[in-house]
Amino acid sequence: MGDDSEHIDGRKARGNRRRAEIIDATLAVVTRDGAAGVTHRTVAKQAGITTSLSTYYFATLDDLLVAALSSVADTYTTRIRQIIDGSEDKLRGLAELIVQSAGPGRDHALAERELSSLAARRPALAPVARRWRENVGELAATLTDDPEAVAALVAASDGLCTAILIDNAPADPDYVHRILARAIHTQPAGAVQ
Amino acid sequence: MGDDSEHIDGRKARGNRRRAEIIDATLAVVTRDGAAGVTHRTVAKQAGITTSLSTYYFATLDDLLVAALSSVADTYTTRIRQIIDGSEDKLRGLAELIVQSAGPGRDHALAERELSSLAARRPALAPVARRWRENVGELAATLTDDPEAVAALVAASDGLCTAILIDNAPADPDYVHRILARAIHTQPAGAVQ
DNA sequence: GTACTAGTTGTACTATCGTTCAAGTTATCT
DNA sequence: AGATAACTTGAACGATAGTACAACTAGTAC
Numbered sequence: 001m002g003d004d005s006e007h008i009d010g011r012k013a014r015g016n017r018r019r020a021e022i023i024d025a026t027l028a029v030v031t032r033d034g035a036a037g038v039t040h041r042t043v044a045k046q047a048g049i050t051t052s053l054s055t056y057y058f059a060t061l062d063d064l065l066v067a068a069l070s071s072v073a074d075t076y077t078t079r080i081r082q083i084i085d086g087s088e089d090k091l092r093g094l095a096e097l098i099v100q101s102a103g104p105g106r107d108h109a110l111a112e113r114e115l116s117s118l119a120a121r122r123p124a125l126a127p128v129a130r131r132w133r134e135n136v137g138e139l140a141a142t143l144t145d146d147p148e149a150v151a152a153l154v155a156a157s158d159g160l161c162t163a164i165l166i167d168n169a170p171a172d173p174d175y176v177h178r179i180l181a182r183a184i185h186t187q188p189a190g191a192v193q
Numbered sequence: 194m195g196d197d198s199e200h201i202d203g204r205k206a207r208g209n210r211r212r213a214e215i216i217d218a219t220l221a222v223v224t225r226d227g228a229a230g231v232t233h234r235t236v237a238k239q240a241g242i243t244t245s246l247s248t249y250y251f252a253t254l255d256d257l258l259v260a261a262l263s264s265v266a267d268t269y270t271t272r273i274r275q276i277i278d279g280s281e282d283k284l285r286g287l288a289e290l291i292v293q294s295a296g297p298g299r300d301h302a303l304a305e306r307e308l309s310s311l312a313a314r315r316p317a318l319a320p321v322a323r324r325w326r327e328n329v330g331e332l333a334a335t336l337t338d339d340p341e342a343v344a345a346l347v348a349a350s351d352g353l354c355t356a357i358l359i360d361n362a363p364a365d366p367d368y369v370h371r372i373l374a375r376a377i378h379t380q381p382a383g384a385v386q
Numbered sequence: 387g388t389a390c391t392a393g394t395t396g397t398a399c400t401a402t403c404g405t406t407c408a409a410g411t412t413a414t415c416t
Numbered sequence: 417a418g419a420t421a422a423c424t425t426g427a428a429c430g431a432t433a434g435t436a437c438a439a440c441t442a443g444t445a446c
Contacts, residue, residue, distance in 0.1 A: 207423080
């Protein structure tokens, strides 16, 4: 051991990098063609590798989808945790995160949604698909002690994302913030500066 | 013309019946195997007909999926309209409708959700997928004049359905009712009779 | 160096897919 | 009855799917 850190090209590192590349390619395919478009062949072509290499890292298509969903879920977990730990106005941070479903983050949000819908039929995906809601609930728990208010905020966040993604609802941070505030029952603008 | 109504076996009636049978078979397949399991062959087998007959009525798979989604959407539209037109406590009626996503209506709700998710990528499905939200919004409009409260109720309804379907959240009508009431900002029990 | 193992490739097998089509059947029309 | 059009069938074509597998390359360990 004692290998200098220049030597990043070990087999293990290479393997991990490939793995990540394949997952990224999978998300790109989901973004472009939907979850139905994910096959070993399309993913491999997207990643610029051979089909068999995709099956080498993810023996079955399900493995690949689970890994892809986990990856997006991780991203959202990180972002929400940043809001919980670092933001002054957590509700505003959440509103801004939700609004991003309309802009450049739309593809990402759509992919996450599409993969989550697979969870209803594949038990392996269920805990991963639950994470987004759990994270929002955790954020809500820092704002209120009322468990019903927490549930209301989670439901509102979810519904607002749907509205923006499917319904092309207005993605105005203030608007979203007001609806979120209504859910946790903090009067929206009553005492705002 | 002038045919007695016993003669229900005209070509036209037969065709419409077949059409409905195929759509029902499609929903059964979606319920059993998910939207990804819908092929002309699986649908035909489910309906007990030949593959080519399925393509006769629905030339392309997309046509079939559009028709299936329209069918479920119609069901929900009818139910919500019954609540709007006939129910004393409309909010309570909505709560009960939402809660049905947990019981025997789970398959139906799941199928609707799965088909709706296809709308993000198939423009033809978008207006149909929007109907559920529009109907809830219409119901909300009979309860308040505040457009933001309407949006909040729609978002809450949607989020609650997700919670019940994906998250196995408690499907208690009172609980759901309280969260809905919070959304439109009618104090839940404060001034209740 | 030699042995070993992770990574990688090309090919191929089998299954199923959407869709087409020519032919056969049945109800309606005149 | 004869013509017409809706309905129904069985078979087939080309494309693509998941997956398996033997061979090849290249880092790692001894």
